[in-house]
Amino acid sequence: MIRARLLRGAIGAAGFLVLGELVIRFGIGDKLDFPAPSAILYEAVRLLADPEFLAGVGTTLTNWVLGLLLATVIAVPVGVLLGALTPLERAIRPVLEFMRPIPSVAIIPLAILLIPVDELMKISVIVYASVWPILINTLYGMHDVDPLAKESLRSFGFGPLAVLARVSLPSAAPFVATGIRIAAGIALVLAVSAELLAGGFNGIGVFVAVAGSGNRTDLMMAATFWAGVIGVLANVLLMAGERRLFHWHRMRTGAAES
């Protein structure tokens, strides 16, 4: 079952690459100068031996992980607090709903102006963008807590904190995890975008900017390829973690194999 799915996935990816190769080599002709997938993959493999690129990946990943951790540390407690105190949530919700749809990339220029330390600027925009999905999912998780379970505990004489710790938090945890997984993708986008816009000592985005100035589209694409691979890996890892930790949740909600 899983093998068949992997096989289909591999065939799909290979077909896409072959199609891209054929279109670029024979379809476009001299109308467009764009490296073929084979050229991009070749450069992508060579990048693994490029110390500058690897240092850049290290920098980008460090910012990404720190940003994501910080966002989690901020968003989860706030989400739990708002979820537990409905009047407070009602008061703050309009502000949240206003700030949430602001495209995070649009605040990068502002962050460049306001925050003089480069790494802090980059981590700040990552945090800003990643806070929303975690916060909103935590809120949903808190709303989704089985009221019967809460009532039962209360009637046994448990205080509000005990109810929170024994029922609400475990019940909201799978939602929090989903929020973090969604935020991880967004955080990577911001980590690279901030580097593209602001430059820096190194980073995947800085590498792409430098490759562009040197007319190396193949290197730009190769670095972008690795950014994509990192995003996929992060998603797979977090999803596997969710499955392992919250197996009971999928059983309960009957979520389909995705």
Next chain:
Amino acid sequence: MTRKLRCHAIVLGVTVALTLAGCGGSGDSANTAANSGGLEKTNITVGALPIPDPVSLYIANAKGFFKEEGLTVTPKTITGGAAAIPAIENGSLDISQTNYVSTFLAVSQGKKIKLVADMYQAAPNTFNIMVPKDSPIKTVADLKGKTVLVNNLKNIAQLAVTSQLKVAGLAETDVKFVEKPFPEMGNTIQSGQADAGWITEPFITANQSKFGFRKLVDTMTGQTADLPIAGWMATEEWASKYPKTLAAFQRAISKAQQLASSDRKEIEAMLPKYTQIDAKTASVITLGAYPSELNANRLQKVADLMLEYGYLKNPIDVKSVIAAPAAG
């Protein structure tokens, strides 16, 4: 590295403060000189674009010219002059590359910026208007009503093209300027979305060899011959706070500029190390000049052109924008 660690420590500290925290000046105290001839600051971060213009920064680093002055210079990749001005203002960069048109525009808007060293000056065929090989555009006058790509609107590119239009009896408004980054110009013109582009190296060479583009005109002729293009800038405050550091930087850069202009091989050797221009491309591209002193008379030409074409409302006396090297 320590800077990074320190920063991460700060980041972990300000969990709640979130984005607007702003973490004031980046520890100047650590840099106050205890040695090295009384430099006020020995570690500086200098912003530069990954293009041939700022090569002296990397030459001076590689040859130890900064070290001889007691300076430790960390180059930082920037993405354009527009982002560089906030960076020197908020202190994330000490000194940065800038192009003179951007600088004078910023000065006319009241920014307190000083030019501290010259960097790059146009030479023949360093900034050309290029068209496809089979384009019906044969002369500059044929550009009337056409779309011309520039890397930035209302900046050096548009100014240079306009000066050539004037020679051909056209005005700025006779062509349509569209902004595109250099790497995208070739494809945009080749696919017919634009008619011509103001292109510099290594893209002149690349578009010639890949698409067979031909040169319509060298924009650095006549009024714009030997036009100063780019220099190093700092804020007025920085220049007056760290005069000895500035003088040390100026001496080292000037020495590297002399080396660069006397031996092209030095530039070719350095380009693959900080740009993605490989050695082969580096050996064939056309390079501008690398003046070793900041000359107010030469720079005045840029400000005067800007005034003539309406980029500036009021004249600028370039002497007032220059932080001249200290005597001795």
